[in-house]
Amino acid sequence: MAASARKKAARLRVHVENNPKAAAINHVTEAGFRAKTKHHPGLLKRIEITFGMDPKQLGQMVAEAEVLVASGGVDISSLATQAPKLKWIQSTSAGVEKLLQYVPAGVALTNASGLHGPKGGEYAMTALLMLNHDVPHFVTSQRAGKWDQSHATPIAGKTLVIVGVGALGSAAARLAKGFGMRILGVSRSGKPNRLVERMYRSSELRKVLPKADFLLVTTPLTAETKGMIGRKELDLLPHHAGLVNLGRGSVIDNDALVEKLSRGELAGAVLDVFPLEPLPSSSALWTAPNLIMSPHCAVDDAESYAARALDIFLDNLERYLAGRKLINVVDSKLGY
Amino acid sequence: MAASARKKAARLRVHVENNPKAAAINHVTEAGFRAKTKHHPGLLKRIEITFGMDPKQLGQMVAEAEVLVASGGVDISSLATQAPKLKWIQSTSAGVEKLLQYVPAGVALTNASGLHGPKGGEYAMTALLMLNHDVPHFVTSQRAGKWDQSHATPIAGKTLVIVGVGALGSAAARLAKGFGMRILGVSRSGKPNRLVERMYRSSELRKVLPKADFLLVTTPLTAETKGMIGRKELDLLPHHAGLVNLGRGSVIDNDALVEKLSRGELAGAVLDVFPLEPLPSSSALWTAPNLIMSPHCAVDDAESYAARALDIFLDNLERYLAGRKLINVVDSKLGY
Numbered sequence: 001m002a003a004s005a006r007k008k009a010a011r012l013r014v015h016v017e018n019n020p021k022a023a024a025i026n027h028v029t030e031a032g033f034r035a036k037t038k039h040h041p042g043l044l045k046r047i048e049i050t051f052g053m054d055p056k057q058l059g060q061m062v063a064e065a066e067v068l069v070a071s072g073g074v075d076i077s078s079l080a081t082q083a084p085k086l087k088w089i090q091s092t093s094a095g096v097e098k099l100l101q102y103v104p105a106g107v108a109l110t111n112a113s114g115l116h117g118p119k120g121g122e123y124a125m126t127a128l129l130m131l132n133h134d135v136p137h138f139v140t141s142q143r144a145g146k147w148d149q150s151h152a153t154p155i156a157g158k159t160l161v162i163v164g165v166g167a168l169g170s171a172a173a174r175l176a177k178g179f180g181m182r183i184l185g186v187s188r189s190g191k192p193n194r195l196v197e198r199m200y201r202s203s204e205l206r207k208v209l210p211k212a213d214f215l216l217v218t219t220p221l222t223a224e225t226k227g228m229i230g231r232k233e234l235d236l237l238p239h240h241a242g243l244v245n246l247g248r249g250s251v252i253d254n255d256a257l258v259e260k261l262s263r264g265e266l267a268g269a270v271l272d273v274f275p276l277e278p279l280p281s282s283s284a285l286w287t288a289p290n291l292i293m294s295p296h297c298a299v300d301d302a303e304s305y306a307a308r309a310l311d312i313f314l315d316n317l318e319r320y321l322a323g324r325k326l327i328n329v330v331d332s333k334l335g336y
Numbered sequence: 337m338a339a340s341a342r343k344k345a346a347r348l349r350v351h352v353e354n355n356p357k358a359a360a361i362n363h364v365t366e367a368g369f370r371a372k373t374k375h376h377p378g379l380l381k382r383i384e385i386t387f388g389m390d391p392k393q394l395g396q397m398v399a400e401a402e403v404l405v406a407s408g409g410v411d412i413s414s415l416a417t418q419a420p421k422l423k424w425i426q427s428t429s430a431g432v433e434k435l436l437q438y439v440p441a442g443v444a445l446t447n448a449s450g451l452h453g454p455k456g457g458e459y460a461m462t463a464l465l466m467l468n469h470d471v472p473h474f475v476t477s478q479r480a481g482k483w484d485q486s487h488a489t490p491i492a493g494k495t496l497v498i499v500g501v502g503a504l505g506s507a508a509a510r511l512a513k514g515f516g517m518r519i520l521g522v523s524r525s526g527k528p529n530r531l532v533e534r535m536y537r538s539s540e541l542r543k544v545l546p547k548a549d550f551l552l553v554t555t556p557l558t559a560e561t562k563g564m565i566g567r568k569e570l571d572l573l574p575h576h577a578g579l580v581n582l583g584r585g586s587v588i589d590n591d592a593l594v595e596k597l598s599r600g601e602l603a604g605a606v607l608d609v610f611p612l613e614p615l616p617s618s619s620a621l622w623t624a625p626n627l628i629m630s631p632h633c634a635v636d637d638a639e640s641y642a643a644r645a646l647d648i649f650l651d652n653l654e655r656y657l658a659g660r661k662l663i664n665v666v667d668s669k670l671g672y
Binding site: 025118142148149152153154155178179281286293294297300301302 | 479488632634
């Protein structure tokens with residue numbers, strides 16, 4: 001008994017906490033975890049893992065944990081006192097803006113950036129094609145019972161500006177290149193990207209916006225990106241331009257966006273993310289013209305979301321146990 | 337004067353009639369015609385051409401015409417008596433179901449098949465991606481003010497059945513292959529097509545429908561295709577399937593389609609064509625769930641529609657003057 005207890009105590013204590021408000025496809029389940037560990041021989045013997053999905057129980061579940069796996073929507077605001085042994089939090093979401101402020105000092109945070117690749121890129125291309133072919137206009141006319149033709153041209157040769165050229169932005173760029181689009185990118189550093197004709201630094205954003213036939217926003221929410229696409233930036237877009245936001249709602253001034261759409265100063269918009277989610281029923285976005293919305297789900301792959309999150313976590317877990325450098329480490333100053 | 341009149345009389349008399357109810361982008365104008373003839377040296381000297389857009393004047397305009405250029409919506413029901421010298425009608429539309437019955441005996445009819453290629457193929461792909469990513473569901477939820485998530489998977493590996501693999505169907509197949517889709521085709525003859533994994537004859541339609549994740553209809557309206565996708569055929573589609581109609585409205589039983597959509601027995605539909613156009617305000621299609629409609633314009637290229645129609649006509653006109661075989665000749669029995 002004593003030997004067994006000692007052996008058990010030596011195992012790495014890991015807790016996985018799911019958000020009960022998130023869709024089932026986003027949950028990292030024990031069954032899913034066990035299935036994945038078949039590809040990581042010996043791993044299960046080195047850890048002791050628990051699973052939870054009850055915010056009230058979280059404190060108790062993490063009391064002994066050294067590692068916490070949690071989605072971006074889990075409330076970890078009391079972790080500093082609840083989890084004295086915690087050393088590492090693996091987020092199963094790409095965006096960590098809600099977690100970040102509560103990560104206790106000295107605890108590493110890694111995210112699941114890369115998760116949205118194939119499905120997210122495909123949805124971004126879908127949104128660009130919808131905008132190019134006036135689908136938001138058709139949908140608005142249909143809602144009003146109006147037969148109102150609109151004629152477009154193919155998307156080839158048109159210019160796409162991508163703000164945030166990470167995994168999702170790159171997947172979108174790859175498809176857009178296949179459709180013959182010209183691609184410009186904006187990132188904090190402006191570092192060159194082989195999929196992008198020219199990269200601009202965030203500080204040059206206003207220079208590139210007038211060139212956009214389409215603007216695709218995929219940035220995480222950070223101190224720097226909050227409100228990045230404000231009224232002035234929207235005013236710099238050509239009136240025929242379309243906007244897609246698959247990043248975070250608060251990156252864009254949505255009130256200004258509604259005004260621009262209502263005045264016909266933008267051709268259309270496709271939004272998957274909102275400052276408050278679920279979107280309040282009082283929001284003017286619900287009925288804004290030439291706007292198509294999805295409820296923060298369009299970039300998540302129904303079949304592989306949790307599996308991909310687990311792949312990232314298990315890769316990192318092997319690294320952690322071996323004392324190697326973790327991947328996807330979030331820079332707490334930059335926020336991603 | 338006499339010599340000049342004789343010379344004039346020797347010229348081929350051509351009349352171009354546009355449909356005033358059609359969008360301006362569909363019109364073959366005199367300016368557009370003159371611009372194009374720069375690439376056909378000497379042609380203008382061999383013809384005498386008039387342009388019209390008034391149904392009341394048509395009879396007078398065609399009294400001496402040997403060639404008529406007209407869109408599919410022009411009323412030619414009195415042509416047999418009005419145009420005794422007529423030998424050839426060039427349609428500037430791909431679909432000629434309205435013209436066909438009024439083509440006088442002995443008069444050749446050619447259509448503008450091939451016109452919709454790039455823009456039409458791109459819109460077909462847009463529609464397939466919208467269906468794959470649950471956009472019709474998002475739009476229906478948005479209309480109802482409901483935050484209702486839905487999670488899809490990438491389109492790669494899914495099966496597209498194309499009914500009517502002509503210029504538009506082939507353009508769609510090319511793009512769908514690029515997205516990793518599996519493509520099956522249905523045509524009258526079932527003749528192999530290099531873009532399609534397997535072609536089926538129309539008589540085998542019911543065999544292929546259960547295999548479809550997506551059904552794309554691009555057929556012209558003929559005696560054979562009218563009602564081709566009826567209630568029984570719709571019932572053979574899997575419940576998760578999506579339907580796109582870019583051909584002609586009456587190819588599908590739209591009442592049955594509304595019922596299937598309302599009962600959730602089809603995931604969604606994207607329609608650009610309707611049995612009656614403009615779609616009457618009494619139609620149940622306007623408010624059917626998971627349905628996105630465009631008013632018969634989504635496959636027309638705003639910049640090149642008329643130019644492409646003119647290219648086909650001028651190619652044929654050179655052939656006609658040289659006594660060579662015309663292209664795009666409509667088989668009056670088959671109807672396309």
